[in-house]
Amino acid sequence: MPSFKIPEKGADAKELLQRMESFKSKDINWPEGKFFGYVFYAGEDIYNVAKSAYTSFMSTNGLNPSAFPSLRKMESEVVGMTANLLHGDENVTGTMTSGGTESIMMSVLSAREWAVKNKNMYGVPEVLAPASAHPAFAKACHFFGLKYVEAQIGEDFRVDVAEMAKLINPNTILIVASAPQYPQGVIDPVEAVAALAKKNDILCHVDCCVGGYLLPFLEMGGVLLSPFDFRVEGVTSISADTHKYGYAAKGASVILYKNKELRKGQFYIKTDWTGGIYGSPSFAGTRPGGAIAAAWAVLNYIGSDRYTRMQTNAFHTTRKLIEGVKAIEGLNVLGNPDATLFAIASEKYDVHSIADEMSELGWYINRQQLPPSLHIFVTDIHVGKEQMFLDDLQVAVKKASKFSWENFKKNVQVGAVKGLKKMLPPSYFNQLLDRAGKSGGGADGGHRKAAMYGMMGALNGTEKLEELVEDFIDQLNSPEQSEDKGVE
Numbered sequence: 001m002p003s004f005k006i007p008e009k010g011a012d013a014k015e016l017l018q019r020m021e022s023f024k025s026k027d028i029n030w031p032e033g034k035f036f037g038y039v040f041y042a043g044e045d046i047y048n049v050a051k052s053a054y055t056s057f058m059s060t061n062g063l064n065p066s067a068f069p070s071l072r073k074m075e076s077e078v079v080g081m082t083a084n085l086l087h088g089d090e091n092v093t094g095t096m097t098s099g100g101t102e103s104i105m106m107s108v109l110s111a112r113e114w115a116v117k118n119k120n121m122y123g124v125p126e127v128l129a130p131a132s133a134h135p136a137f138a139k140a141c142h143f144f145g146l147k148y149v150e151a152q153i154g155e156d157f158r159v160d161v162a163e164m165a166k167l168i169n170p171n172t173i174l175i176v177a178s179a180p181q182y183p184q185g186v187i188d189p190v191e192a193v194a195a196l197a198k199k200n201d202i203l204c205h206v207d208c209c210v211g212g213y214l215l216p217f218l219e220m221g222g223v224l225l226s227p228f229d230f231r232v233e234g235v236t237s238i239s240a241d242t243h244k245y246g247y248a249a250k251g252a253s254v255i256l257y258k259n260k261e262l263r264k265g266q267f268y269i270k271t272d273w274t275g276g277i278y279g280s281p282s283f284a285g286t287r288p289g290g291a292i293a294a295a296w297a298v299l300n301y302i303g304s305d306r307y308t309r310m311q312t313n314a315f316h317t318t319r320k321l322i323e324g325v326k327a328i329e330g331l332n333v334l335g336n337p338d339a340t341l342f343a344i345a346s347e348k349y350d351v352h353s354i355a356d357e358m359s360e361l362g363w364y365i366n367r368q369q370l371p372p373s374l375h376i377f378v379t380d381i382h383v384g385k386e387q388m389f390l391d392d393l394q395v396a397v398k399k400a401s402k403f404s405w406e407n408f409k410k411n412v413q414v415g416a417v418k419g420l421k422k423m424l425p426p427s428y429f430n431q432l433l434d435r436a437g438k439s440g441g442g443a444d445g446g447h448r449k450a451a452m453y454g455m456m457g458a459l460n461g462t463e464k465l466e467e468l469v470e471d472f473i474d475q476l477n478s479p480e481q482s483e484d485k486g487v488e
């Protein structure tokens, strides 16, 4: 029997809210700003506008626009404002979705439908993307039965276009560039990728999930960037997340297409259902009106002057952080980040141990792999916190570089895994992973993840790693266990 059930008698509303507040005690303390990614917070006034708009439309449903002309108006205005921002012409159109992943999935689905109508294909349609592209593209191919092909990235972490050209074949339907890509924050050579698409008569999607409401304002603020949007010939769709640098409420993104024909590919219609003729514009059935309303309100509330100020401030903070990181002996920054995302690496220290030490100082930092690095994602909340971060980083580097039994244990574990991985049955790996999480944690109960990451790195590319991660996600999503496992 599952361990939870709906209480027989309903609880008191006030008491419930208090209990829920207490649930938050172990969450990231996001108004404090000692984290990167996940939450985009730019001050109480913007937050309150989003909150009021969201709650006011919380019960509305964007599935059927004729029932809610209010949502239809706001959605088409958000799409229109975004198309304008990204230099679309009067033919550019789109829809709102629940987030970047759904926007990307829609672009892949519409490409498949476009190919069915317009291309002679001899096999499974292929989507070609940089190895640095967001996993949503691979996820889309997995969902829609397409083949996902990855092009390697160059020394500068931008996609290698010559390699892309080699991978194009008659089954390729869509190629992808990111502006910027997430891991190292660089903008792919969008012009060259789009030209390649045009030459081969296929579609080109630019993933502006992060950049959509960021790069245009950086340009307005005088930052020089290589072209990334509909100004580039050959670009046929763009995704832009209102819930990232738009600072809107979660559950809001925009997918834009060069024309109406392409957009039709993401619609689904069933005319013979006994419940009536059913049509839906995107993945979801019921579409939460609150997210649409909050996006509309926030874009109008902030306005382009304030966006320009906010985003350029974040850009200058990023420059200061990058300079500061490079000034710390043994640390470096990967590539030449174009905007407000970057990755800290080191040839001297184990960066994952540095992240562990940073978490002792209250910072929550995402670990990356291939190569190992720490992901920094600068938003409005970090402006003015540069010195605090750099001082803490300096302390963390010193602590991580010292000999300690903790570090020694981690290295032994990683080394052991490298040697043993071929010989051990999967069940043993599960135990090992579990123990690594705990023993690496020492006294602080699971905050130390370097050991686990080292191990994941050693196992990388094997099927076992996939199994381990699958088990891990399974456990995280089981209510009995979720309390005492760290989420990564």
Ligand SMILES: *Cc1c(COP(=O)(O)O)cnc(C)c1O
Pocket (backbone or CB within 6 Å): 098, 099, 100, 101, 102, 104, 134, 136, 178, 180, 181, 182, 207, 209, 210, 241, 253
């Ligand atoms: C965040 C992100 C996505 C996916 O967006 P979600 O809203 O998390 O689904 C896609 N591409 C890039 C570059 C991103 O940073």
